[in-house]
Amino acid sequence: MKSYDLVIAGGGMVGASLALSLSETDLKIAVIDQQSLTAPAFSPDSGYAPRVSALTEASSRLFQKLGAWELMTAQRTMPYQHMYVWDSEGTGDIEFDAKSAGFKTLGHIVENNVIRNALLQKLAKTDIDCYPGQSTIDYQLGEPHQVQLDDEKIEARLLVATDGAESRLRKLSSIPSSQKDYLHHAVVTTVETEQYHQDTAWQVFLDTGPLAFLPMPSRDGKHYCSIVWSLIPDRADEILALDDEAFCQAIERAFESRLGSVISADPRFRFPLKQRHARQYHRNKVVLAGDAAHTIHPLAGQGVNLGLQDVEVLSEEITRAVERGDDFSGSHILNRYERRRMGSNLLMMKSMEGLQNLFAADDIGIRWLRNTGLKVTNSLPLAKDVLIKHAMGM
Numbered sequence: 001m002k003s004y005d006l007v008i009a010g011g012g013m014v015g016a017s018l019a020l021s022l023s024e025t026d027l028k029i030a031v032i033d034q035q036s037l038t039a040p041a042f043s044p045d046s047g048y049a050p051r052v053s054a055l056t057e058a059s060s061r062l063f064q065k066l067g068a069w070e071l072m073t074a075q076r077t078m079p080y081q082h083m084y085v086w087d088s089e090g091t092g093d094i095e096f097d098a099k100s101a102g103f104k105t106l107g108h109i110v111e112n113n114v115i116r117n118a119l120l121q122k123l124a125k126t127d128i129d130c131y132p133g134q135s136t137i138d139y140q141l142g143e144p145h146q147v148q149l150d151d152e153k154i155e156a157r158l159l160v161a162t163d164g165a166e167s168r169l170r171k172l173s174s175i176p177s178s179q180k181d182y183l184h185h186a187v188v189t190t191v192e193t194e195q196y197h198q199d200t201a202w203q204v205f206l207d208t209g210p211l212a213f214l215p216m217p218s219r220d221g222k223h224y225c226s227i228v229w230s231l232i233p234d235r236a237d238e239i240l241a242l243d244d245e246a247f248c249q250a251i252e253r254a255f256e257s258r259l260g261s262v263i264s265a266d267p268r269f270r271f272p273l274k275q276r277h278a279r280q281y282h283r284n285k286v287v288l289a290g291d292a293a294h295t296i297h298p299l300a301g302q303g304v305n306l307g308l309q310d311v312e313v314l315s316e317e318i319t320r321a322v323e324r325g326d327d328f329s330g331s332h333i334l335n336r337y338e339r340r341r342m343g344s345n346l347l348m349m350k351s352m353e354g355l356q357n358l359f360a361a362d363d364i365g366i367r368w369l370r371n372t373g374l375k376v377t378n379s380l381p382l383a384k385d386v387l388i389k390h391a392m393g394m
């Protein structure tokens, strides 16, 4: 049986980043994923992937540190300088501008498969062992744990669960978690718009939920936006049943034709949205990071950014312990990781919940309050500065 110091179960954006962050230590590491761990092929002529992430400045800095950022920018990334948010039910709006906040960009929109492609290319150049096409089925508690994969058993002193929202490892290790259905489904796709997006991430709050138009690079003189449209499930059913032409009309109407007409749309996909949060981030030398520990509404595009902050802190704590000859899997190390991450993950989660409730409220008083709030905040440069730095993960 092969024996490892650290086994990372789940080689998605968070798991692969953690593996790379720890690749310079003396730890013997393995990454397992039920899917492939080979960098997916990318061609600049290919259409846009339906799943994208709005990466904060903090996340792109982490990728720079890991040497993966240049590989992403060489493929396809879209920096954006402005953000514009408004309430369809009123006159309130707010805009953020990178330059006035003292930054070159507010962030980058990057297709998830571009992120994963770059991380997996880097991972292939390390001496980390990869187990593609292998699920973590079970593990036997011990020192070390015995981890049962589809085809073999391996040993791990510390098991890291980065196996996503439905984390099998979180359930196997009986870490309790709370869950709340947002009663929203996200419909995602890419659309071609008549006008250029002005390097702006747009978001309108409709009475059925928020709709985001995220800027994508133009191709052959044509302009594109990636869409995340959060809808109550019945409305999502109706939207998904529309043909291309009717869908383009519906989304153009919802977006108030801010970028002229919506010319065409790629196939649509649906993701039910749930808030989840683990009550502990570790137990018996199993530690959670990324969506395995927390999921939030995508309305502020923070999910994977929080996961990448988990990566920074967990790898920092483990590396420091290794350097001073301490037990990197000890509960004092993992407690420190939990203490440093749980508060800010919860704060972001509660802020998203608050925003979602505020914009879902139909009460005339609340509508007045949120529109006034948007207008007042928009006129306060210092308050906007704090908000934008928080959203950028700075």
Ligand SMILES: Cc1cc2nc3c(=O)[nH]c(=O)nc-3n(C[C@H](O)[C@H](O)[C@H](O)COP(=O)(O)OP(=O)(O)OC[C@H]3O[C@@H](n4cnc5c(N)ncnc54)[C@H](O)[C@@H]3O)c2cc1C
Binding pocket: 009, 010, 011, 012, 013, 014, 015, 032, 033, 034, 035, 052, 053, 054, 055, 134, 135, 136, 137, 162, 163, 164, 165, 167, 168, 169, 186, 188, 228, 271, 289, 290, 291, 292, 298, 300, 301, 302, 303, 304, 305, 306, 307
């Ligand atoms: C519509 C939508 C839009 C979003 N937009 C943004 C955004 O703009 N910005 C942002 O920051 N976040 C966004 N998010 C959130 C973001 O997508 C997630 O936070 C992110 O994908 C989590 O990454 P992860 O690596 O933790 O988990 P995952 O991406 O779920 O990866 C988990 C990995 O584990 C593997 N796995 C699962 N189970 C097992 C098992 N038993 N054994 C072995 N391997 C296993 C899977 O194959 C997968 O590779 C969005 C989410 C949604 C739904």
